[in-house]
Amino acid sequence: MGIGLGLGLSTSNYNVFDPTSINRLALWLQNGKGIDNETWQDSSGNNNNASQTQENNQGTVSNGGYDLGDGVESFYNLTTSIGIAERQGFAFVVVTDNISGANNTLLSDSLNELIQIRNSERLSIGTNAPSSVVTDIIVPSGTLGNQKQIILLNRSVGVPATYTMFRNGTSVTIDGDNSVNLTNGNGFDFDTLFAGNVPASPEAFYNGKVLELLFFTKSLTTSEINDINDYLKEKHEL
Secondary structure (H helix, E strand, O other): OOOOOOOOOOOOHHHHOOHHHOOOEEEEEOOOOOEOOOEEOEOOOOOOOEEOOOHHHOOEEEOOEEEOOOOOOOOEEEEEEEEEOOOOOEEEEEEEEOOOOOOEEEEEEEOOEEEEEEEOOEEEEEEOEOOOEEEEEEOOOOOOOOOOEEEEEEEOOOOOOOEEEEEOOEEEOOOOOOOEOOOOOOEEEEEEEOOEOOOOOOEOOOOOEEEEEEEEOOOOOHHHHHHHHHHHHHHOOO
8 A cells, every 4th residue: 555655765965976976086085984083084986095194293083074173283195196287177175164263274285286265255276287376266254264164166177267166055156356366277286185385394284173075176067066065965964
């Protein structure tokens, strides 16, 4: 008679979607998967783990991610550098909690290669191939502030490039008048997480918690952006 049919079933994206179904997923530090104070294992299938053997430079596992303390000295190194060529698109996704302060670096290789939250309204992307150019993306004040959130940044392929940003699945309006170099399609690479100016003396340490992080070496389509945002919103109850 069909009594009880369908009980316990779910059709949510969180249960049926997996980020690895999107090609060119280069890095996935997945919440609660393969993480301890020394290592956060890569779930992308590339075995590009984030590690830090020096105890004084380690974060603390918290809510399935890293609590990086007060932004003084915690950072991690990837097994293999990830590179973006000139004219190549990319997408970066991070789930954060309790960002505060300024110059919170998420990815870097050198002073000229980074993705960094400068303050609650500015995100910077440093590129150096073929020349050093910094893109400053200005968004409404408080967008990148002290809160739990999903931030997705997408850069289109080609030159001129186009940058788009989403917060908790909603498109963020970029201030075109005050942002800088929004057509920058230069390349860069990174092998360090949560600190800048590496391999020189590390600086601009991340201040707060990182709960999940993904990086794609291509720009995402609208449907892929929607799938990623829906997956993370449900997973992190946002």
